[in-house]
Amino acid sequence: MPRLAEHMMTWSDLKSALAGEGYVASDDLAVALQLALSLGRPLLLEGAAGVGKTEIARTLATVQQTRLIRLQCYEGLDAAQAIYEWNYQRQLLTIRAAAEGGETGKAVEDRIFSRDFLLERPLLAAITQEQPPVLLIDEIDRADEEFEAYLLEILSDYQVSIPELGTITAVTRPIVILTSNGTRDLSDALRRRCLYTYVEYPNRTTELAILNARCPDIEARLAAQIIGFVQKLREEDLEKTPGVAEMLDFAAALLGLGLSDLTEDPAILQSTLTTLLKTQSDQSQITSEVAARIAGKAA
Amino acid sequence: MSRVTKFAARDPGPLARVAGFIAHLRENGLRLGVAEADIAMAALTEVDAIHPDESRRALRAVCTGCKEDSDRFDALFDSYWMDAGRVKRKIIPSPSPTTSKDVHSSRDAKGEDAGTSGAATSPDTEGGEAESDGTGKLIATEQRNLSRRDLRDLVRGDEIAQAEEVARRIGAALRDKRSRRRIADRKGDRLHFRKTIRQSMATGGEPMRLLRKRRPDRTRKIVAICDVSGSMSVYAQVFLAFLAGLMRADTSADAYLFHTRLVRITEALRDKDAMRAIGRMSLMADGFGGGSKIGPSLMRFADTYAKRFVDGRSVVLILSDGYDTEPPQLIATALEKLRKRGCRIVWLNPLKGWEDYAPVAGGMAAALPYLDHFAAANTLADLAALETELATI
Numbered sequence: 001m002p003r004l005a006e007h008m009m010t011w012s013d014l015k016s017a018l019a020g021e022g023y024v025a026s027d028d029l030a031v032a033l034q035l036a037l038s039l040g041r042p043l044l045l046e047g048a049a050g051v052g053k054t055e056i057a058r059t060l061a062t063v064q065q066t067r068l069i070r071l072q073c074y075e076g077l078d079a080a081q082a083i084y085e086w087n088y089q090r091q092l093l094t095i096r097a098a099a100e101g102g103e104t105g106k107a108v109e110d111r112i113f114s115r116d117f118l119l120e121r122p123l124l125a126a127i128t129q130e131q132p133p134v135l136l137i138d139e140i141d142r143a144d145e146e147f148e149a150y151l152l153e154i155l156s157d158y159q160v161s162i163p164e165l166g167t168i169t170a171v172t173r174p175i176v177i178l179t180s181n182g183t184r185d186l187s188d189a190l191r192r193r194c195l196y197t198y199v200e201y202p203n204r205t206t207e208l209a210i211l212n213a214r215c216p217d218i219e220a221r222l223a224a225q226i227i228g229f230v231q232k233l234r235e236e237d238l239e240k241t242p243g244v245a246e247m248l249d250f251a252a253a254l255l256g257l258g259l260s261d262l263t264e265d266p267a268i269l270q271s272t273l274t275t276l277l278k279t280q281s282d283q284s285q286i287t288s289e290v291a292a293r294i295a296g297k298a299a
Numbered sequence: 300m301s302r303v304t305k306f307a308a309r310d311p312g313p314l315a316r317v318a319g320f321i322a323h324l325r326e327n328g329l330r331l332g333v334a335e336a337d338i339a340m341a342a343l344t345e346v347d348a349i350h351p352d353e354s355r356r357a358l359r360a361v362c363t364g365c366k367e368d369s370d371r372f373d374a375l376f377d378s379y380w381m382d383a384g385r386v387k388r389k390i391i392p393s394p395s396p397t398t399s400k401d402v403h404s405s406r407d408a409k410g411e412d413a414g415t416s417g418a419a420t421s422p423d424t425e426g427g428e429a430e431s432d433g434t435g436k437l438i439a440t441e442q443r444n445l446s447r448r449d450l451r452d453l454v455r456g457d458e459i460a461q462a463e464e465v466a467r468r469i470g471a472a473l474r475d476k477r478s479r480r481r482i483a484d485r486k487g488d489r490l491h492f493r494k495t496i497r498q499s500m501a502t503g504g505e506p507m508r509l510l511r512k513r514r515p516d517r518t519r520k521i522v523a524i525c526d527v528s529g530s531m532s533v534y535a536q537v538f539l540a541f542l543a544g545l546m547r548a549d550t551s552a553d554a555y556l557f558h559t560r561l562v563r564i565t566e567a568l569r570d571k572d573a574m575r576a577i578g579r580m581s582l583m584a585d586g587f588g589g590g591s592k593i594g595p596s597l598m599r600f601a602d603t604y605a606k607r608f609v610d611g612r613s614v615v616l617i618l619s620d621g622y623d624t625e626p627p628q629l630i631a632t633a634l635e636k637l638r639k640r641g642c643r644i645v646w647l648n649p650l651k652g653w654e655d656y657a658p659v660a661g662g663m664a665a666a667l668p669y670l671d672h673f674a675a676a677n678t679l680a681d682l683a684a685l686e687t688e689l690a691t692i
Contacts, residue, residue: 010346010347011346011353011356027352027356028356028359028360031346031353031356031357031360032356032359032360034345034346035342035345035346035357035360035361036360038345039338039341039342039345041338043360044364046365046366075611076480078480086492086493086496088492088493088495088496091496092496092499092504092506095496095499095504096504098504099503099504099505105500105503108504109500112496146480186365188330188364191364191365192330192331192332192335192364194364195360195361196360196363196364196365196368196369197359197360197369198366198369
């Protein structure tokens with residue numbers, strides 16, 4: 001199996017390459033990613049929703065100039081959705097057409113069970129690429145345990161057996177990133193096979209860097225206020241703590257409304273809070289007085 | 300002065316040190332196999348291993364597998380590699396005799412050992428449960444009622460057999476209909492294309508027989524949590540027999556007891572000999588008939604075991620009267636946490652059978668909004684009658 005060309009890259013190179021694409025990674029995450037690349041192991045990322053777990057895979061694909069193949073997991077996800085499926089309708093048509101053309105059994109069978117009639121789903125697609133893609137298995141905790149067990153098999157052998165066609169072995173080994181929101185405990189076997197990083201909410205400096213990378217034309221003072229506000233808001237006892245994605249929405253909303261100072265207009269501030277607070281109880285808890293107080297502290 | 304640990308001169312080299320570190324982590328409850336030492340070595344060659352911070356990050360990515368491990372990792376790393384310049388003589392610790400195979404649940408394994416080591420009347424070592432508990436200490440040791448009852452006086456063998464039957468029927472009633480995978484079935488609701496095409500080859504590509512598939516029912520996992528505090532002791536006979544029967548009928552079930560603290564009794568109850576199982580359980584249920592701390596016990600359950608054993612296909616059966624000495628708000632918070640794991644919660648309260656019972660006890664009132672089903676159960680017959688009701692949740 002060919003080694004990845006980038007394997008001489010150090011983690012700080014990787015970190016700056018990611019930063020160049022607008023993703024500010026923590027040192028822990030950068031080291032883990034670099035190890036995942038150089039050791040060829042899957043990387044399991046856990047953390048609250050909205051800390052940028054999915055985004056890292058996207059950015060990594062851009063940095064590596066390769067394809068991102070995404071498999072979104074859900075309860076009841078099965079082999080037909082994740083690995084491959086035969087194109088049955090097309091097979092039926094072909095059989096009928098062949099019968100009219102007078103073609104015989106064996107030839108037809110060979111034809112309809114060939115790669116042309118195979119619908120590649122993400123896992124199969126990921127191991128048949130010429131250039132190793134980034135395979136993102138998103139929210140693995142939503143899939144059920146049977147699927148997890150199957151995934152283990154793929155992640156250790158990188159091959160798929162199709163009864164009608166034989167075994168398809170990986171051309172290249174994809175860079176696998178799994179994410180989990182912790183709605184269910186993953187099996188120890190899966191955890192063992194992966195490198196692991198818990199992605200925390202970014203600290204003030206990191207988050208400011210993220211905001212500046214994503215909204216380059218934001219004023220420095222407003223940027224500092226936004227970060228201060230969001231960081232303070234995370235300390236409140238909320239049902240759903242706002243993540244980085246929400247912070248960026250918040251900043252975009254403020255920019256769109258042309259606000260240059262958070263403390264300027266409490267009414268506008270309150271109306272933009274819908275980008276940060278996503279449950280009814282959180283919204284009723286952060287009244288405009290509370291918001292103004294937090295904004296005052298952040299300023 | 301360097302904070303880094305010094306190694307003795309006769310130390311066999313970095314490979315042994317890393318192996319020693321892996322052994323150190325394993326001793327401290329991280330689940331690591333042999334392969335991890337290799338990967339850790341490989342990882343260290345990929346980073347600038349001279350710098351402790353780089354090694355720390357690399358080893359953290361390799362050696363940890365969940366948030367708890369990740370949080371503890373720094374301390375473990377420091378204690379091995381950053382021992383303030385002290386010389387480490389022995390790299391690989393000799394395995395301690397108490398290390399159990401299943402490092403995560405060392406507490407259960409301890410109780411199990413205690414159970415197998417002697418008869419139910421043999422004194423339970425007080426330290427046996429508190430030591431080697433890692434960071435999670437047992438709660439409320441001060442207030443424990445140390446009265447010890449042999450539960451074998453309470454439960455008779457034939458009752459267990461009866462309970463087993465009840466438990467088996469309840470288990471069968473609790474089927475999950477939400478499966479999204481389909482399996483071949485004659486009366487299925489969808490066409491099974493794959494099989495149909497296969498079969499049609501025999502008839503020259505004409506799909507003569509349409510094969511179907513349906514969603515299979517899944518069994519639900521029952522997690523039973525039984526209150527054995529003083530106020531519940533009259534009903535303990537029924538419930539303990541039920542637990543014992545449940546564990547014998549259903550191999551995926553899980554059982555816990557609580558009074559002022561929570562104990563997992565699943566392993567003990569799996570004993571082939573039903574009465575010995577009860578004996579082992581009574582060793583673990585030290586403090587039986589004491590005060591009840593429902594809130595903290597459920598909280599502990601939600602924070603620890605539930606993360607591993609409760610998922611969307613679980614039914615949590617709580618057998619308790621709801622009389623709590625702690626603030627009822629704790630019960631509500633704990634149940635809310637449990638609910639978020641997607642499980643069903645059924646509360647069986649022996650008092651509900653009383654004529655004008657109203658769930659006014661603070662704890663019970665706080666719990667009500669989170670329950671899928673709230674029913675009475677005093678006798679095995681009552682439990683058996685639940686079968687039809689539970690089938691609908």
